[in-house]
Every structure is written in structure tokens, then in C-alpha cells.
Amino acid sequence: MNIETKLRRAGFMVAAGLLLQFLSLLPLHPLAFIAFVGFGVPIMLIGVAYYVFSLLSHTHPDAPVSPATRAGQS
Amino acid sequence: MQYAITLTLIALSFALAAFVGLRAGISRTREGRILSFVALLVLPVVAVWGGYTEHEERASTTEFCLQCHVMADFGKTLHYDDKSYIPAVHFENRFVPRDQACFTCHADYALFGGITSKIHGLKNVYVQYFGTPRKPADIKISSPFPNSTCLHCHLGSRAFETVNGHHKTADMLQKVKASQLSCTSSSCHDTIHEVGDLKDAKFWTEPK
Amino acid sequence: MPISITLALIAVSLILALFVGLREGLSRTREGKMLAFVALFILPVVSVWGGFEQHLDRATSTQFCLSCHVMEDFGKSLHYDDKSYIPAAHFQNNRVPREHACYTCHTDYAMFGGIKAKFNGMHHIYVQYFGDVPKPADIKLYKPFPNETCLHCHLGSRKFEEVNGHHKTADMLEKVKASKLSCTSSGCHDTIHAVGDLKDAKFWTEPKETEAK
Numbered sequence: 001m002n003i004e005t006k007l008r009r010a011g012f013m014v015a016a017g018l019l020l021q022f023l024s025l026l027p028l029h030p031l032a033f034i035a036f037v038g039f040g041v042p043i044m045l046i047g048v049a050y051y052v053f054s055l056l057s058h059t060h061p062d063a064p065v066s067p068a069t070r071a072g073q074s
Numbered sequence: 075m076q077y078a079i080t081l082t083l084i085a086l087s088f089a090l091a092a093f094v095g096l097r098a099g100i101s102r103t104r105e106g107r108i109l110s111f112v113a114l115l116v117l118p119v120v121a122v123w124g125g126y127t128e129h130e131e132r133a134s135t136t137e138f139c140l141q142c143h144v145m146a147d148f149g150k151t152l153h154y155d156d157k158s159y160i161p162a163v164h165f166e167n168r169f170v171p172r173d174q175a176c177f178t179c180h181a182d183y184a185l186f187g188g189i190t191s192k193i194h195g196l197k198n199v200y201v202q203y204f205g206t207p208r209k210p211a212d213i214k215i216s217s218p219f220p221n222s223t224c225l226h227c228h229l230g231s232r233a234f235e236t237v238n239g240h241h242k243t244a245d246m247l248q249k250v251k252a253s254q255l256s257c258t259s260s261s262c263h264d265t266i267h268e269v270g271d272l273k274d275a276k277f278w279t280e281p282k
Numbered sequence: 283m284p285i286s287i288t289l290a291l292i293a294v295s296l297i298l299a300l301f302v303g304l305r306e307g308l309s310r311t312r313e314g315k316m317l318a319f320v321a322l323f324i325l326p327v328v329s330v331w332g333g334f335e336q337h338l339d340r341a342t343s344t345q346f347c348l349s350c351h352v353m354e355d356f357g358k359s360l361h362y363d364d365k366s367y368i369p370a371a372h373f374q375n376n377r378v379p380r381e382h383a384c385y386t387c388h389t390d391y392a393m394f395g396g397i398k399a400k401f402n403g404m405h406h407i408y409v410q411y412f413g414d415v416p417k418p419a420d421i422k423l424y425k426p427f428p429n430e431t432c433l434h435c436h437l438g439s440r441k442f443e444e445v446n447g448h449h450k451t452a453d454m455l456e457k458v459k460a461s462k463l464s465c466t467s468s469g470c471h472d473t474i475h476a477v478g479d480l481k482d483a484k485f486w487t488e489p490k491e492t493e494a495k
Binding site: 003004007008009010011012014015017018019021022024025028029030031032033034036037040041044045047048051052 | 285288289292293295296299300301302303304306307308309318321322323326327329330333334336337340341343345346349350403404406407410
């Protein structure tokens, strides 16, 4: 799986967690708190961790991309 | 915690802004443009907000207020060994938080009350360093002490609402609440800092 | 963080995370990579911190605590028309902020005290929805009420330090400060919520025109 796909997955997970967090801040109720710490935060953190690990496991494939390809691409 | 996060955020925001500033051709890709937006608008706003909160909180401490020499006497008046001095009785009994003693009564608590007070404070800082600070006994409050500051804590409190002294006339309490009768300058609760009394006064200190 | 800034920040993070998720070829440029870093790491961390702070703050509100039916009687006990009930005397005289009345006395104020209390709270929510809810009169504190909670406000206060009742023996105050003599369960200040008294009680209500916001 390339970094591109991993980034996209992480993006969706972080977005889903953030959406839950946003919604959990609208009502004042103990269950809203549970929605925040029980679902919003973990989903978002999994996304963040997924992103961090995808960076760590993918040091090399990016290397050739840097200066040369960028010049051609932009 | 909040302090550490704020500092980290300011550092990150700085690093990204520097990257955007130094990077040639940043606006050629959409990613570059969005990154500039985040680095030059979103993060700085959050960082400034965090920094401002931190400073505002520091400015509300007793230690901050007493850093100007001219305020030292007012600090001493909090220790009068005499219940009739309103600030002393509030301080000694911890009716106000001791580490935010000045700010608790000297802010008007309205919308941006803290900020209006701070602009006034800027003038005080100017006088301290570029003007002639007055003698402590000549320092007067810039507008009459507002009832709203007292009411912020006392309004609705059972003792405040029911005590006989607040019902000397039928509409007394109503007038106080509507700021038509001053708490501190209608000769009811008018013994305040009285820095002139300091030289002959006895002081209370908290047991070690 | 005020709620408006927190919500705006979460919304911006959300949009950026979606952008990273939907954008083709993002990792090909350095800008793209940095954007991904900001969108998937920095902004989410800052938003979660803001959101958590907001939730912690809300969880300290009286309204939050009283949203479980079983707590209502404890809320009512704040209105006893009788000074001898400690919570009522504190509430009616604004010695605790009315909108944070429960939390002010029911946390241990130690480092992360608020969070430890919240773990117990999680258990309460579980019981509320999936367990057997006890009767109000059967609800007891987990641990004896800690002196530190009282001392958080009263320690060093002139009245507290000097009042005769606190000097009945020479070392009384010292013992209280060292938590060797309990404020609430040594027969001194032991009239607390006493929800069993509610049915025969008289209540004090604040005169209308001053109703706290």
C-alpha cells in the first residue's frame, strides 16, 4: 500500500473523529461527554497514529519524489 | 499544561510561518496555498489567543499588581487587624482568592470588563515609567466603585438579601441592585483601603 | 478556550482532514506533506485539547450533575431553609458558585483530581443506563469526605483559624489540617445532604428578581 492511500485513510479517520467531537459539543449532557471521550477522541487519535506510523514506515519511497519530480510536476 | 501547549503552539506556528516565508513558489500548488492559509492565519490566531489568555491570567494576580512600588501600601492594607476595613476582611477570610485579590474587586465584570481595565492599566504603566507616580494616599479610583463588582458575588446570596441592614427602607435593596445607592460611598461600607491609617495600624498575619 | 474558538478550530481541522483524504497526489510535494502533517497531527491535537477542556468545564456544572434523575434530591437539599445543613448554607450564601455547586465540593483538587473523579463518573453513567440505579438515600460517597476539599477554601482563612470551636483542644486544628480529624464525620459538621429529611423540610428560595443567571 502506498503512502498516498494511507494518508487518505488517515484523513478520513481524523475527519470522522473531529465530526463526532464537533457534534458532542452542542448539547450539555453526560452522554455527550461519553460520545466525546469514548468515540470522537479515539477515532481521531487512531487516525493520527495511523498517519504517524505511515510516515515512519515510508521513509524511502518519497526520496526520489523530492526535488526532481517536483520541478517537472509544478 | 496550558502554558506548555501555548509555547509549543507558538513555536510550531513560528516554524511553519518561516517555512512559508522562505519557500519559493509556495503558491504554485493548491497544497502550498492551503498550507500558507493555515500557517499564516489559523495557527497564528490560535497561538495569539493562547498567549493572550496566559498574559491576562498573569495580569490578574496579586503579585502582578504589587510589582509597582506605589501599590505596596495598598497590599499592606489587606492585613489590617480590624474587621471594619472591607478589603482586609475579604482578604483575611479568603472571601476573595488571595492570589487574585486585587483583580477580583477591581474589574467591572461586564463584557470585556477585564480588557477595559487593562487599557486603563496601560496608562498606569506609562505613568510608572515615564510620568510621576502619585503618593499612595493621593491615588483615587478612576470612576466610582461600581456596585456590580460587589453584586457579582453577593447578589442572590441569602445573607446579602435578608440581612436587616439591607432593609432599612422598603426599596433599599432594590436601589442597591439598580446602582442607585452605592455600596461603598453611601456611608455604609465606606472603610476601604485607607492607606493613611497604615502608620498607626495593627496587622494580622496568617499563622505559619 | 471559548466554545466559539473551539468549534471553529474543530471545523477547520475537519475540512482540512477531509481535503487530505480526498486530494490525489498530496504526498508528491513538500507543501502537501507539510499540509498533511498540520491537518492530521497539529490541528487535531489542538482541537482535541480545546474540546476536552470544554467538556471538563461543562462536566463541572450543576446542570450537568442534576441531569441524572437520581441526583435531583441532592439538588433539592441545597435549598433547605436551615443553616445547619452544610451544603445548603454554602449554596444559599454563594460560598460556592451556584453553577458549579456540586463540583466545588466533590473533587479532591489534587493533580488530575478532576480526571479521577471523571472515571468514577463514567461508572455512574454505566449504572444510569445499564445497571440498577440505587435510591437517593442509599447513595454513599466512595471514600470519606476529604478534609482537603474544605481546606481548599478555608485553610488560612482568619475565621477558620481563629474560631473557638476549632481550638477545643490544643492540637485540634493541627489534626484537622493533617486530615487526622475529619471535618464532616467527627460529630462537628456532619449535617450534610441528608436527603431523608426532604419530605418534611422547609425550603428557601431566592427572591425572584435576583435569580442567578
